[in-house]
Amino acid sequence: MANVYHSNNKDKFLLKVKEEIKHRFKDCNKIAVKIHFGEPGNKTAFKPEDIKPITDILNELDIKFFLFDSLVKYSSPRSNSKSYKNFALKKGWGKLGEIKTNDEHINVKGENLTYEVCRELVDADAVLVVSHVKGHICTGFGGAIKNLGMGALTKKTKGDIHYGGKPVFVGKCTQCGTCERACPLGTLKVKDKPVFGICYGCSDCAYACPISAIKTRVNYFDTLLAEGATIAQSRFKKAYYISFLKNITQLCDCESDPGEIIADDYGFLASTDGVAIDMAAHDIILENEGEDVFLKHNKKSGTEQVKAAEKFGMGQSKYNLIKL
Ligand code: SF4
Ligand code: SF4
Numbered sequence: 529m530a531n532v533y534h535s536n537n538k539d540k541f542l543l544k545v546k547e548e549i550k551h552r553f554k555d556c557n558k559i560a561v562k563i564h565f566g567e568p569g570n571k572t573a574f575k576p577e578d579i580k581p582i583t584d585i586l587n588e589l590d591i592k593f594f595l596f597d598s599l600v601k602y603s604s605p606r607s608n609s610k611s612y613k614n615f616a617l618k619k620g621w622g623k624l625g626e627i628k629t630n631d632e633h634i635n636v637k638g639e640n641l642t643y644e645v646c647r648e649l650v651d652a653d654a655v656l657v658v659s660h661v662k663g664h665i666c667t668g669f670g671g672a673i674k675n676l677g678m679g680a681l682t683k684k685t686k687g688d689i690h691y692g693g694k695p696v697f698v699g700k701c702t703q704c705g706t707c708e709r710a711c712p713l714g715t716l717k718v719k720d721k722p723v724f725g726i727c728y729g730c731s732d733c734a735y736a737c738p739i740s741a742i743k744t745r746v747n748y749f750d751t752l753l754a755e756g757a758t759i760a761q762s763r764f765k766k767a768y769y770i771s772f773l774k775n776i777t778q779l780c781d782c783e784s785d786p787g788e789i790i791a792d793d794y795g796f797l798a799s800t801d802g803v804a805i806d807m808a809a810h811d812i813i814l815e816n817e818g819e820d821v822f823l824k825h826n827k828k829s830g831t832e833q834v835k836a837a838e839k840f841g842m843g844q845s846k847y848n849l850i851k852l
Contacts (some may be wrong), residue, residue, distance in 0.1 A: 569784030669830025692746030
């Protein structure tokens with residue numbers, strides 16, 4: 529069972545992070561810091577000043593690093609290597625260190641898909657996965673698993689995951705309307721059977737149908753995301769996870785408008801285990817908020833992806849929480 533360090537005190541947290549990085553990355557020449565530079569217009573995604581204390585630690589320890597994010601499939605400056613890098617530079621990320629944004633990859637065959645894992649992360653001596661915890665329209669919750677299950681993969685694979693989670697109607701429909709109520713986009717309408725409109729492939733309607741009249745094209749979105757994260761992590765030489773429970777918005781950093789803040793700030797987490805850190809983030813938020821804010825706002829609990837990632841062997845959902 530992995531330790532998950534939690535603190536609301538930034539200074540105490542950074543001291544522990546320094547100790548952990550010094551110990552775990554001591555033989556590393558160059559590491560990748562996997563972050564999300566934020567969608568243009570998004571005001572709650574990471575800013576360079578959020579990450580600077582971490583890059584300061586790397587500099588103090590004389591560990592060379594670069595900041596990395598992969599490309600997106602939808603229309604955005606983030607869909608192209610050059611324009612994403614320029615955007616990140618404009619936002620001031622270049623002051624922290626070298627920035628890399630590209631889609632170079634290796635292919636890794638999984639049970640459900642062949643995943644294109646970003647080569648920059650595979651080739652680095654270690655990957656420091658720094659995640660902003662917030663909601664997500666398809667997965668309910670986004671943290672470390674999402675940071676790798678989308679963010680460590682190419683735009684083609686991101687598209688394959690969204691496609692693979694899309695619904696297919698099979699069999700008979702009782703017109704109970706459960707799938708219509710489950711669709712976070714409100715685009716699914718039940719007539720004599722479900723009629724799918726604009727669809728992100730979240731698979732919520734397939735989870736919800738009580739008689740399994742809706743299947744997915746490949747597998748549930750959370751299963752594909754979790755398999756992608758597990759496969760990516762399995763190709764890293766070393767990994768360490770840091771999560772910020774701050775500006776917890778309804779939607780993710782890929783949205784220019786990520787919606788309302790749905791929970792208070794609950795500090796910082798660090799762990800060697802990407803599944804444990806997400807489970808701990810989820811538990812801390814639910815315990816303090818008194819309800820599953822992700823289920824309430826996005827119609828899906830974050831535990832679906834956690835369960836799936838644990839099943840694939842990415843890590844363990846049981847953890848030892850150490851308060852700093
Ligand atoms: S997968 Fe189903 S629930 Fe999700 S967006 Fe598509 S139609 Fe709606
Ligand atoms: S949940 Fe299943 S049975 Fe109910 S309306 Fe949707 S497809 Fe039909």
